[in-house]
């Protein structure tokens with residue numbers, strides 16, 4: 132039977148990227164998605180904004196919601212200081228299997244813990260299962276109708292502290308109107324919109340950076 136797009140993306144990484152070189156993994160995926168097959172990675176343009184937010188924050192504890200093929204996982208993990216940890220949640224087992232191999236090809240498996248399952252099931256278990264007190268940085272890139280309930284769930288579970296940064300992908304396309312309304316009007320967040328484009332296209336999209344004020 133025909134291969135899946137994530138399987139073809141992994142083949143491209145293994146063929147064109149250098150083991151242990153995260154930048155070559157990022158470039159191989161971006162080239163494939165721009166010239167061969169579009170895929171829902173955060174991409175190079177929004178990826179550069181993601182890089183600048185992570186570099187400025189230098190987070191120790193990172194949560195990513197929605198791994199897909201591991202593109203943004205690699206982008207974030209390559210910038211983390213030694214000893215920092217990234218936990219990434221992926222619901223789809225096929226995506227998770229590909230992402231593990233992409234993350235390993237980049238040589239970042241020691242910084243990354245990929246967990247299979249739904250965000251709503253795992254967020255309440257972060258403390259007892261992973262020994263996490265609070266996160267410094269959260270990248271939201273999963274089901275768009277889960278951004279708001281999962282943010283409220285993280286608040287209720289005490290996983291956010293004064294200064295925790297949430298960065299949300301796709302706030303315009305596909306769009307997360309309820310989440311945007313919440314973080315932009317809540318007194319518990321200071322929010323900023325980074326205008327950009329939907330990965331590998333000319334359509335408008337953007338990232339919303341929201342700082343939890345405690």
Ligand SMILES: Nc1ncnc2c1ncn2CCOCCNC(=O)c1cc(-c2ccc(F)cc2)cc(O)c1O
Nearest residue numbers: 171197198220221222248249250272273274301304305
């Ligand atoms: N642990 C978890 N818990 C819950 N749910 C989870 C989960 N892990 C995964 N999932 C499930 C969903 O994961 C993928 C979500 N991402 C997107 O859907 C997405 C779509 C587009 C897009 C598509 C078509 C267009 F025309 C225009 C834009 C672009 C993007 O950048 C996207 O990120």
Ligand SMILES: [Mg+2]
Nearest residue numbers: 173272300301
């Ligand atoms: Mg996205």
